[in-house]
Amino acid sequence: MSDTSAAREEILSRVRSAVSGADRSPVTVPRGYRAxxxxxxxxxxxxxADYRATVVRCALAEVPDRIAQxxxxxxxxLVPEGFAWPVRGAVPDDxxxxxxxxxxDAVVTGATVGIAATGTIVLSHGPGEGRRALTLVPDxxxxxxxxxxxxxxxxxxxxxxxxARPTTxxxxxxxxxxxxxxxxxxxxxxxxxxxxxxx
Numbered sequence: 001m002s003d004t005s006a007a008r009e010e011i012l013s014r015v016r017s018a019v020s021g022a023d024r025s026p027v028t029v030p031r032g033y034r035a036x037x038x039x040x041x042x043x044x045x046x047x048x049a050d051y052r053a054t055v056v057r058c059a060l061a062e063v064p065d066r067i068a069q070x071x072x073x074x075x076x077x078l079v080p081e082g083f084a085w086p087v088r089g090a091v092p093d094d095x096x097x098x099x100x101x102x103x104x105d106a107v108v109t110g111a112t113v114g115i116a117a118t119g120t121i122v123l124s125h126g127p128g129e130g131r132r133a134l135t136l137v138p139d140x141x142x143x144x145x146x147x148x149x150x151x152x153x154x155x156x157x158x159x160x161x162x163x164a165r166p167t168t169x170x171x172x173x174x175x176x177x178x179x180x181x182x183x184x185x186x187x188x189x190x191x192x193x194x195x196x197x198x199x
Contacts, residue, residue, distance in 0.1 A: 044197070067108055077105060109129050
């Protein structure tokens with residue numbers, strides 16, 4: 001047997017052994033993750049604004065008025081089933097097609113969690129948040145995030161999410177850049193994001 005054949009057989013033997021599970025010695029992975037600090041709602045607002053989103057802070061009782069201000073001049077507005085606040089003139093989402101959603105001016109939703117360190121909003125598409133298409137097709141997304149939904153960092157957010165549910169992670173309005181770094185907004189999601197931070 002040539003050296004090449006012997007080397008080949010040794011490699012294949014190791015692969016067969018690994019695949020068969022013959023060598024399944026336990027592996028200890030260090031889990032010394034950085035502990036998160038206190039929640040900084042102001043940092044969340046700052047980071048969301050860094051993404052060119054409009055951020056308005058208000059009391060919970062002021063949410064309907066702030067929504068109305070964000071929707072000034074908008075035509076057809078949708079809200080998902082289970083949305084917690086009244087939205088004047090809005091119609092409920094009743095399973096509109098993508099083409100119908102494209103004709104909608106704005107959508108108003110809640111969120112599951114906001115992440116202070118990254119300025120990211122996470123929707124898990126439960127009551128008050130709507131289905132994914134509802135938050136991705138209309139040109140304007142008004143999202144209400146309660147201050148008690150803001151967590152410090154990504155691991156805190158992941159711990160709050162149900163892994164069986166779909167999620168959408170929103171970091172500002174939809175934007176992309178081409179090779180020459182020309183920024184284009186609204187290509188694969190809302191062109192405008194209004195965040196109402198209530199608490």
